[in-house]
Amino acid sequence: MTKPILWTSTRTSGSIVHQMAAASGLDLDIRFISLRKGEHRTPEFLAVNPKGEVAAIQVPDAGVTITEIPAMALWLAEAAPESGLLPKDPLGRAKGMEWLCWCHFRMANTFTIAFQAKRFTGGDEAAAAALKATAATRAREALEFAEAQLVKQASGTVLGTAQVTAPDIFLAALLAFGGFLGVATDDLTHLKALGAKVAAVPAIAAALAREQEIG
Ligand SMILES: N[C@@H](CCC(=O)N[C@@H](CS)C(=O)NCC(=O)O)C(=O)O
Known part of the structure; x- marks a missing residue:
């Protein structure tokens, strides 16, 4: 093999x-x-x-x-x-896929646009700066949404699982991307705790x- x-x-x-x-x-x-x-x-x-x-x-x-x-x-x-990357039960697995799709769509329609604004404005610097600012605001809103969902989970993971799953890894990455974009994240305490939890998994x-x- x-x-x-x-x-x-x-x-x-x-x-x-x-x-x-x-x-x-x-x-x-x-x-x-x-x-x-x-x-x-x-x-x-x-x-x-x-x-x-x-x-x-x-x-x-x-x-x-x-x-x-x-x-x-x-x-x-x-x-x-x-x-344990995704729950085994059908509902848990579907919710896991829902979160993965949400992260994927937000990555494409906010974070990527902020990172690559010039690609979307044909090189126009002023338009790119404006687009980046708007996309960064949308990125912050996405992170706020994730934070509000995490608050409801005593486990500190997005699916309520004891261990970190694939959606947790994706969310932690979006939080890090927000940091690279200069988006304020200090107040997103549950998301930050999730980021630390993900980074602490030995593998x-x-x-x-x-x-x-x-x-
Ligand atoms: N939708 C793809 C996105 C992949 C993607 O955009 N990858 C970027 C790196 S973050 C890339 O390879 N870009 C190559 C290029 O822009 O030419 C996925 O889910 O993996």
């Missing part, structure tokens, strides 16, 4: 899948590529993922590549059912340390 390959890159949304993969405990071949060097546009990588994006999970034995964070999270949870801490080493 050829190990499944996780293609990822540090300082990108690929880190979210890297953390989920680490939490799954699966034995994956983790390969970091550099977006700065354009390694996502090489013919070799485009043959793996024609979208030219990270993250991607390549399953060589099946001749299949999975992309999009909720789909990758689901595959990891199915491949490692005892990992995730090791994955994040590896990313720090790579830079």
